[in-house]
Amino acid sequence: MKSAVFLDRDDTLIVNRDLEIRPGERAGDFADPDRVQLLDGALDGCRSLKRAGFCLVIFSNQGIVARGGASLVDVDATNDRVCDLLRDEQGKPLIDAVYYCPFHPEGSVDGFAREHPWRKPSPGMIHQAVEDLGIELEQSWVIGDSPRDLDAGRHAGIDDERLILINEHTPDVAEAALRILAAIAPSERASFSLRAERPALLDDERSASTVRASAEALAERTGIRLLNVSIQGGGLQIELEGSEFVAVGFAAELRRLTNAWHRRHYETPLWPEPAVEP
Ligand SMILES: [Mg+2]
Known part of the structure; x- marks a missing residue:
């Protein structure tokens, strides 16, 4: 038997509410x-979870x-595009x-305008996946980003501590992972280490203290x-409690967050990508 992570799609994996x-x-x-756009952290998060052996199911x-x-065809095409963007380093889905x-229930299209056991917060999609995928x-x-995503899990019998809401405390799938x-x-x-693009970049006290504060905040949130x-010497070394998967995921997320900060302030990344040395 395998364990799964059930992932909501809109505003969890891809941008929806911010679309025009x-x-x-x-x-x-x-x-x-054509308008599918992965949210920050979605790809890294899915990669982390897959590396750790989880079955990944979108519901x-x-x-x-x-x-x-x-139409169903439009929805299928959109879902196919999401799956196409979510691949591992070797290109495997x-x-x-x-x-x-x-x-x-408030729909207008014949055949679809009704309540259905698959509709979250009902747990039908989870039950179906359990049956199909073992x-x-x-x-x-x-x-998920909505309470009804979590309620679907709860109604399927998943413990509350395994239901993660995307919000200000867990801002993306990478941190949820x-x-x-x-x-x-x-x-x-x-442990893992990252080496700065140029050693001098980390001699800058503001950058060094931001890296340290970001690592501490990320650790606190997760x-x-x-x-x-x-x-x-132009490098960061972190030792943490957890498996190697945790170290790899932590390194990727910290690199992404601090590179974004560095680009905002200095217009260049702090770390080369990829620069993970587990
Ligand atoms: Mg959603």
């Missing part, structure tokens, strides 16, 4: 493969079909299965215990 609403569109309704309400805003619910729910998780990896890792120790943080 076009004439005739309803906020939140989105089914256009999404698509009442847009019942409302007549898109990360998503094992996609389930979506085209029904909505998933062990006991060790499975849910990540770190929380999961930290929670499942036996009490191991792992429940990871840092054992040692050292910055010297």
Whole structure:
């Protein structure tokens, strides 16, 4: 039996609420493969979870079909595009299965305008995935940006501590993935180091203290215990409590966050990409 992470799609993996609403569109309704845009951290997060052996399942309400805003073909094409963007370093797809619910009780399209056991917060999509893929729910998780995503997991019997809401405390899937990896890792120790693009970049006190503060904040948000943080000779070395998967995921997320900060302030990245040395 394998464990899964059930991932909501819109505003968890891809941008939806920040998309421009076009004439005739309803906020939140989105089914256009050409406008699919991964959210920050979605790719890194899925890669981290896959590395750790999780089955990745997207489960999404698509009442847009019942409302007549898109066809099943449009939704399938959009989902295919999401899956196409989510691949590992070798190009292998990360998503094992996609389930979506085209029904909505207030819809207008014949055949779809009704309540359905798949529609979150009902747990139908999770039950179906368990049956299709042989998933062990006991060790499975849910990540979503809406309470109804978590309620679907809860109604399927997943413990509350395995339901992760994307919000200001867990801003993206990469950090949700770190929380999961930290929670499942036996009490191991792992370390990683990053080397600055140029050693002098880390001699800058502002950069060095930002890196340290970012590492501490990330550890705090994800429940990871840092054992040692050292910055010297143009390099950062961190030892933490957790498996090697945690170290690799932590390094990737810290690099992404601090590179974004460095680009904002100095117009160049701090670390070359990729620069992980587990
Ligand atoms: Mg959502």
